[in-house]
Amino acid sequence: MVIGGGVHGLSTALHLAKRGMKKVVLLEKRYLGSGATEWSNARVIPQHGTEEMLKITSKCLEIFNNFDETIGGGGDPQNIQTGRIWSGSEERVADMKSAAADHERWGAKISFLSREDLKEIWPGEINVEDLAIAINYEETSYCNPMATVNAFATRARQFGAIIYEDTEVTGIKVAGGKITSVVTNQGEIATPVVVNAAGLWSDRIGRMAGVDIPIKVIRQEVTFFHPPWDFSPVIPQLHDTVYEVVYGPDRSGLINVYDRYQVAQEKLTDPDTDNHEAAQESVTLNMKMMIPRFPAMARASFRGGPTGAYDMTPDSAPILGVVPEVEGFYLDCGWSGDGFMTSPLMGDMIAELIITGRTTFIDISRFDLGRFARGEFLVGPWYSPDADVAEKLNQRRVNLSLPDWMTQG
Numbered sequence: 001m002v003i004g005g006g007v008h009g010l011s012t013a014l015h016l017a018k019r020g021m022k023k024v025v026l027l028e029k030r031y032l033g034s035g036a037t038e039w040s041n042a043r044v045i046p047q048h049g050t051e052e053m054l055k056i057t058s059k060c061l062e063i064f065n066n067f068d069e070t071i072g073g074g075g076d077p078q079n080i081q082t083g084r085i086w087s088g089s090e091e092r093v094a095d096m097k098s099a100a101a102d103h104e105r106w107g108a109k110i111s112f113l114s115r116e117d118l119k120e121i122w123p124g125e126i127n128v129e130d131l132a133i134a135i136n137y138e139e140t141s142y143c144n145p146m147a148t149v150n151a152f153a154t155r156a157r158q159f160g161a162i163i164y165e166d167t168e169v170t171g172i173k174v175a176g177g178k179i180t181s182v183v184t185n186q187g188e189i190a191t192p193v194v195v196n197a198a199g200l201w202s203d204r205i206g207r208m209a210g211v212d213i214p215i216k217v218i219r220q221e222v223t224f225f226h227p228p229w230d231f232s233p234v235i236p237q238l239h240d241t242v243y244e245v246v247y248g249p250d251r252s253g254l255i256n257v258y259d260r261y262q263v264a265q266e267k268l269t270d271p272d273t274d275n276h277e278a279a280q281e282s283v284t285l286n287m288k289m290m291i292p293r294f295p296a297m298a299r300a301s302f303r304g305g306p307t308g309a310y311d312m313t314p315d316s317a318p319i320l321g322v323v324p325e326v327e328g329f330y331l332d333c334g335w336s337g338d339g340f341m342t343s344p345l346m347g348d349m350i351a352e353l354i355i356t357g358r359t360t361f362i363d364i365s366r367f368d369l370g371r372f373a374r375g376e377f378l379v380g381p382w383y384s385p386d387a388d389v390a391e392k393l394n395q396r397r398v399n400l401s402l403p404d405w406m407t408q409g
């Protein structure tokens with residue numbers, strides 16, 4: 001029994017059925033993809049704070065790049081390779097070089113770019129004077145999240161999985177330390193195995209089984225801008241750490257811009273009642289952050305702020321695997337903003353864990369729930385730079401302004 005029809009639940013159901021498990025059932029309380037997945041930028045970026053996650057993401061890139069052979073079934077995640085540039089000012093050079101060295105050692109394909117290279121990518125458009133480092137994660141891509149949902153769901157059904165939408169899990173029964181059944185708004189279903197892939201709701205599902213899952217549901221506001229007609233698209237994607245703003249292309253020709261520092265400010269939300277719209281202050285801030293880097297974007301027009309949320313864990317790493325206190329309860333949640341890119345392989349790893357008791361691609365035991373009680377943090381709180389780096393970022397942001405013509409009536 002898989003709870004949650006996002007990319008993780010669907011990938012798990014698909015792989016359980018593909019590996020020959022009978023009676024695989026997935027329950028989704030609304031419609032497939034209607035959690036964080038629907039709002040996802042769906043980027044696949046081999047740049048992580050742990051070796052395991054980077055290796056999983058690199059493997060997922062291979063899967064997305066060869067979807068017909070790996071997942072099959074006729075679906076198409078609409079994967080487009082763009083690369084992604086990680087750029088910073090002088091005070092970031094040492095820590096970015098050190099992180100990039102780790103990423104390269106763990107298998108990411110990176111290249112260092114000069115200011116001239118950046119000017120060639122965005123001729124006449126980019127200001128580079130304050131940039132002292134720029135690293136391209138060349139294999140980075142982005143997909144269409146709902147096309148991926150459709151592809152996973154179709155393939156899962158082809159292998160025999162049964163998917164129920166509009167079916168809300170309201171309780172989990174446990175007897176003698178073992179899962180016995182799941183209660184839904186449509187009735188009760190006996191099962192010895194439950195996978196909690198409920199994303200933003202995974203703490204609620206945990207409580208139903210008497211398990212405390214430490215996630216916070218934190219908004220990530222995204223803004224879309226229509227660039228001026230003479231502006232080239234933001235390809236590669238750009239993560240500009242000078243302001244902590246991220247730019248990416250969108251299939252419709254708009255530019256997707258978000259504040260990567262926002263999650264650190266913990267705008268908590270309830271995923272059942274969130275309005276999914278970026279606040280005006282975010283629209284203004286993102287606009288202000290674009291202009292010093294790409295002055296032409298002062299002529300961009302705002303085209304909406306579709307906003308989702310992350311299921312953030314205390315160390316920004318996912319919570320995976322068994323729960324020793326409740327036999328049959330498996331966790332695949334707490335993806336902390338990185339859940340799309342890991343989904344095709346992670347579903348297979350959770351399926352393998354359920355069927356064989358272990359994962360072969362990589363040992364995920366460090367990602368267990370028990371690590372928090374043991375005080376073993378894997379990455380760290382979201383964006384926690386040295387105090388002087390944070391101070392410089394804050395100062396730069398305070399000094400930003402909109403052009404006069406935008407603020408005068």
Ligand SMILES: Cc1cc2nc3c(=O)[nH]c(=O)nc-3n(C[C@H](O)[C@H](O)[C@H](O)COP(=O)(O)OP(=O)(O)OC[C@H]3O[C@@H](n4cnc5c(N)ncnc54)[C@H](O)[C@@H]3O)c2cc1C
Nearest residue numbers: 004006008029035036037040041043169199308339340341
């Ligand atoms: C703005 C934004 C941008 C992002 N960009 C990226 C990115 O570029 N790359 C990346 O890798 N990740 C990104 N993410 C994160 C990524 O989208 C998520 O980590 C991923 O989609 C999580 O998938 P999931 O299947 O774990 O959870 P979800 O998609 O949240 O699915 C959980 C499902 O469980 C269902 N559910 C909940 N409770 C119940 C219940 N009681 N009974 C039945 N069903 C239930 C929900 O309705 C939901 O459909 C982004 C997220 C956001 C918000």
